[in-house]
Amino acid sequence: SPSGSEQQEPRTEFNIGWSIYAGWMPWPYAQQAGIVKKWADKYGIEINFVQVNDYVESVNQYTAGKLDGVTVTNMDTLTIPAAGGKDTTAIIVGDYSNGNDGILLKGSNDLAAIQGRDVYLVELSVSHYLLARGLETKGMPLTAVNTVNTSDADIAGAFSSPDITAAVAWNPQLATMRDTANTNLVFSSADIPGEIIDLLVVDTATLKANPNLGKALAGIWYETMALMQQDSEAGREARAAMAKLAGTTPDVFDDQLSTTYLYADPAAAVEATRSPALVETMTRVRDFSFAQGLFGQGARSADAVGMSFPGGTVLGDPDNVTLRFDDTYMQMAAEGAL
C-alpha cells in the first residue's frame, strides 16, 4: 500500500506487524486462539499478524509500506512513520508503561549517582526519553552522562559484564537485568505514568478505504483483553500462552503485566485519548525528539510534524498532519457497537 495515494480500493487482506513486548502479546495470542479469525470473518476480511523480532525493523517495514499496521510506542510513531511523511492513525491505545521501562544503576540506589557514567541504552528510543525525564527530576541535563547505543537484543547479555554500571531498558530485558548482583532500579516509567504509550497504528489511507479493518482490530483487542483479565482458568491459560509466545514463563510474564497499565476497558482508553494529558505528553515527546534531531535534518522546528487529537486539537503544522489519534473504534467498542 504505497502511502499517500488517497483513493484506495477496498482490500480484504491486511498484514499487521508485532514484536515481543508484554503489552503487545495479546495480538499474537488472539491470532493463535482464533479470535482474529472470528472478527476478521465477521467483517469479511483477512488479517495476518507478522512477527518481527527486531522492533525497529518492524516499524521500518511499516514505514516502507510492507505492513498495513504495526505495534509501536507513541514516541516511535512520531519519529519514524509520522516524521517520514507516512500518514498514520493510532486506533488503539493499548497500555502505558507503568514500570516496564527503567533506569538501572550498579552500586548505588540514587539516580544522582549516574552523573558522568556511561549509560547503555537504545539511543533515541523511549529509553532515551525516560533517561532525559529521569535526569530532569534531578535537575541534570542529558549531557551529564555519556550514552552508549546498545542493541535491545544484546543489552541483557551486555549488562552482565562488569564494564556496564548504568543502563536503561524495558521489559523483559529489564527484569533479567535487575537480577544482576548489586543492581538497583533508580527510576522507572512508573514515575512518569502515561508518557510511554503502546499503540496499534495503521496506515491512514488504508484505514479510510477499509474502516472494517479498524472495527475488526478493536473487536479483537477488547475481546482478548476481557479474556486475559479474567482470574479464571481461561484467563490464566491465555496469559500462559502469551508467556510462551514471549519465550518465558507465566510468572515472569505476569510480573511484566503488573508493570503495564492495560486499558482493558475501552471506555478508559477513549478517555485517555481525549484527555488533554495526551496532548501534553506528546508535546514533551515532540520537543525531546526534535532536540535529539529525530525529525531529520530538514526539520527546522518542533512543529514540522502535525498531530491531531480527538475533538479537532492539532499540535504542530496543521498542513502536515501525519499522526492522528483516533478514538472512533475504541468508542465503538465501548458502546458495544462492533
Place this chain on the structure above:
Amino acid sequence: MSALLSLRNIWVEYGEKIVLENVSLDIEEGSFVSIIGPSGAGKSSLLRVILGQETPTRGSILLDDVPLPGECGPDRGVVFQRYSVFPHLSALGNVMFGLECKQAPFSSRLFGSQKRAAREKAEEMLAHVGLDHSMHLYPAEMSGGMQQRLAIAQALIKRPRILLLDEPFGALDPGIRTDMHALITQLWNEYRLTVIMVTHDIKEAFSLGTRVLTLDKRRHDPHAPHRYGATAVYDLELTRKETPKAADAEPEVSAGSITIDNNHNN
C-alpha cells in the same frame, strides 16, 4: 609459391632482456623444421610467438600472407616443453577432448555412434604412443614419459596444419622414441603437416627434419649478456633422396661444412 609462415624481423624482449633479436624466417608448407640451440637461447619463446601465445615486441608474423591473429587455434597444434595435459581428464579424456570440441560445439560431449567413433580413434592414437593399457589413468598417476606421450597423442589426433613441438621426446627411452619418430614421420607424410620441432638431440634434428635451424646469439657481451638476443645463426636445408620411411634414415646435408655452435650463452 609463397611461404606458409613468414616471420619478419621478430624481436622478443622481457623488460631489459632481449631474447630474440631480429629473427626473419620463411617456413614452407609441408616442411619439417628442427630447431636446435643452447639452453635459454629463446627456442621456446620462438614457438610461443608462432603459436600466438605471446606477441613479439617488434616485427610481424604472416600466416598464408595475412598477419597472424593474436590467438591460437586448431590450425596450430602444440606439445609444450613441460608436458602439460589436463589434470582433470583421464588419458582417454585428454585425447578425446579435441575430437569432442570439434564435433559438439555446444555440449562438447559426444553420444552414441559419434562417441564410439571418437573413442575408437582416441584408443588407436593411445595405442600408437603405447598408452593403450593406461587409458583410464589420470595424469597425476602417470610417469613423466607417459605424460609426455599423452601430450603428443593429444596434439596429433587433431592433425593440425602446423605442429609445434618443444622437446617432445625428451623424457622417452630410445625404444619408444624410435616408435614416436616413426609415428610423427608417418603423420607428417600422410597429412602434409608442417612441423616445427625444438630438440636437443642433434641426430634427431637431422634425421627427422627437412631443415635445421640453429638459434643462438651472434654477438656476446660478457658483461651484459642480456643486451644481445639470439637469432637464426645457421639455417640448413636438407634434401633427402626420398621421403624417409623410417626416421633412422640418415639425411644428406646440402650445405657444405657445418659447425654447430654450442656455446652456452647464459
Place this chain on the structure above:
Amino acid sequence: MSALLSLRNIWVEYGEKIVLENVSLDIEEGSFVSIIGPSGAGKSSLLRVILGQETPTRGSILLDDVPLPGECGPDRGVVFQRYSVFPHLSALGNVMFGLECKQAPFSSRLFGSQKRAAREKAEEMLAHVGLDHSMHLYPAEMSGGMQQRLAIAQALIKRPRILLLDEPFGALDPGIRTDMHALITQLWNEYRLTVIMVTHDIKEAFSLGTRVLTLDKRRHDPHAPHRYGATAVYDLELTRKETPKAADAEPEVSAGSITIDNNHNN
C-alpha cells in the same frame, strides 16, 4: 665390505597395479649407478623409495646396515624428473638455501662474512652450470633447461652422500650436457659421492656409470599388464682402467654380450 645401500625384496604397488616387483639390490659406497629402462617401468618410483619419499608396500631398505628412516635428509640429494625448484626464490636464493639451512638452524638466514662466503660458493656453483648471468631471475623467468640446471646446482652444492638424479640432463643441449657430465664426474671423484642416475641416454648411462641397471618387466601378460611389476633385468658392472677424467672416456663393459631390452611395456 657391506653395501652402503641395500634393497631387500622391494615391492611398490599402487592399488591393483604392481610397479616394482621384488627388487633386490646392493649399492656400494662410491659407485655411480645408471638406471635405464622403458618409460613407466618404475625408475622414478625406485628413486622415490630410496629417497624415503615413499614407503615400499613390501620389503626393506638398509642404509649402512640400518633400516632407512621413513623420511629424507641431507645425506640424500635429489634432482627430480620434473625439475622442481622453489618458485619464490631467485636462482641465487635457491642455491643458497641448502647452505643457509645448515649454518643457521634457527633464522636460516646468514649475515656478514658467513653470508658472503655462502654467496660466493653459490655463485661459483651457478657459474659451473652456466647460470652466472641469471642469478637474480625467478624460476618462472627461466627456460626449461635453465630450471633444470638450477635444480642440479641446488642439489650439488650440498655434496650429499647419495645423489639421486632423475633424468637430470634431459632438457639440456649437447654442449651444456657435456659440461654437466664433467662437473658431476669431478664432484663424484672429489667427494666420493654415491650417485644413482636415471637416464634415457644409453651412451650417457655407460659413459658416466660404474654400473648400469636395466629396469623392466620380466613377464608380461598382454591382457593384464598391471599384474606384473618391473625388476632389475640386467645389472652390469663396468670397470674402467682408471677413474675417468672426462665423461667422454669410453668405459669397458665387464659383462659379455649385452642386449638392452627396450620393449616398452605399458
Place this chain on the structure above:
Amino acid sequence: MRWVNRRPRRGNRMLLGAIPIILLIVLYLAVAGARHAVNPADKILPLPGAMIEAMASLVTEPDQLSGEYLFWADTLASLTRLGIGLAISTLSALLVGLVLGILPPVRATFGPLVTGIAVIPPIALLPILFIAFGLGETAKVALIVVGIAPFMMRDIAAHIGALPREQIIKAQTLGASSWQVMIRVALPQAMPRLIQAVRLSLGPAWVFLISAEAIAADIGLGYRIFLVRRYLSMDIILPYVAWIALLAVVMDLALTWASNRLFPWAHGADH
C-alpha cells in the same frame, strides 16, 4: 622423525582431534562450576544439568500451541533456509565466478561491481533488503546469498584466473571455443575449489542466517536464540550453538568426503 613427516594414523588422528575439544569442555565446566559456587543462580555459564533440563522439553515434548517439537522444527526451518541459501550461492558463484575468471572483458566489466558488493556489509542495508524481499522466507535466504555469494564468486574467479595459461592455450589449439574452454577446462577444475569455498562459507552462512532469523522469524535456531536471549537463557543458547556447530562440522566433513570422491584427480596429488 621430523614433525613435517609425522602423519598420524586415522584412529590416532581422531583421538588427537578430540583432545582440545574435551579440554575446552573441561575448562568450561571448571569455570561454570566456579561461578556457580559464588552465585548458584548464575545464568551466563549454566551447568550441564540445567542445559539438559531446559532442552528436554524443547526436544522431546510437543509445543502445546503448535503441536510441534520445537527443537526439531527450528532445526528443520533453519536447515531449509540454509540449504536454499547455500544452493543459490553456490550455483551463482559457479556461474559468475566461471565467467569472471575466464573471460577478461567480463571480468573488467563486472569485477569491480562484484568487489563492491562483496565488501558492502549487507546488515547495514537491512531495511532495504527486507523492503525488497519482504519479511518472509525470501528475505532470510536473500541475506545469506547476499552475504556469502560475492565472496564465493571472487574466490572461484581468482582460482580460475590462476589456471596455468598453458592449459587455456592448449585447449584452444585443440579447437576449443571460449564456451568450450569454460565448460570443459575451467568448470571441472573449479569444482573442487567450489566445494572448498562452500566449506569456508559455512561459518558466514550461519552468521547471516542467524542474523536474518533474529530480525524477522517465528521459527528457526537463530530465532530461538534471540527469543531467549532477552532472558539471558544461556541454558538454551549454548546447546543450540553446540548443535549448530555440530551440524556445520558434519556438513564440512560431508563436503570434504564428497570432494575426495568426486574429484580424485584434485586430491591424489601424491608425487
Place this chain on the structure above:
Amino acid sequence: MRWVNRRPRRGNRMLLGAIPIILLIVLYLAVAGARHAVNPADKILPLPGAMIEAMASLVTEPDQLSGEYLFWADTLASLTRLGIGLAISTLSALLVGLVLGILPPVRATFGPLVTGIAVIPPIALLPILFIAFGLGETAKVALIVVGIAPFMMRDIAAHIGALPREQIIKAQTLGASSWQVMIRVALPQAMPRLIQAVRLSLGPAWVFLISAEAIAADIGLGYRIFLVRRYLSMDIILPYVAWIALLAVVMDLALTWASNRLFPWAHGADH
C-alpha cells in the same frame, strides 16, 4: 578473437568497470525519483540532494556536544577497530595456518577445533564474549577476530597443505628441519595467499565490525548507521554504506598492488 583472449587495455578496463556501477546509480535515481513523485517525503530511497544535505553537517560541522566532526570521527574509530582486528586476524591466521598446514600432528590435533570455531556463529555467543572481553574496544576487535580469523586460518592451512610435496621433500634433502621448512618454504609461499585471504575477508570483517558497533558503541560508522536506522534515515545510511564500500575497495586495491609488488614471483605466471 575468442572472448577468452580479449584482454581490454588498462584505460578501457576502468571504463568498462565503471559502466555497471553507473547504471546502478542511474537505476537508483530513477526508482527514487518515482517514489518521490508519489510521496515527496519518502525516506526509504532519498534523492541525492537530501543525502548531501544530511551528510553536509556530519562532514563539515563539528557536533555541538563533542565538538567533533562526526563523520570523520566515525571513520577514524571504525578504521582503527578494523585495522587492529585485521592485523590480529592476519597474524594469527599466518601463525596458526602455517603450523596447521605444515605439521600433520598439529593439524590432526587442532584442525577439528579450528573448524568448529570457524563454523560457530560468534553473534550467537555474545554474552560469553561480553564476559571475556567486556564491552569496550577489546570486545569489538575481538568480534572481528573471532569472526574472520578461523576462516583465514583454514584457508592458509589448506593452501600450505596443497604445496607440492616435492618442495617439502626437496627442502629436507637440502637439510631443512621442520622449522626451516616452515619459515623458508611454507611461510613465503603463504604470503600471497594471505593477502588474498585478507582481501576476501574484508567483507566479513566489515560485517562483524558493524555488528559490534551495533551492539554497543558511541562512535563509529556502524554505530551511526544503526542509530539513524531508528528513524529510517536512509539519507545518512546510504552515504555511509557507500563510504564503507569505497574504503573497502581502496583497501582491496592496495592489497592487490602490494601483493604484486612484494611477491612478483607469484604473479608473473606468464608461461
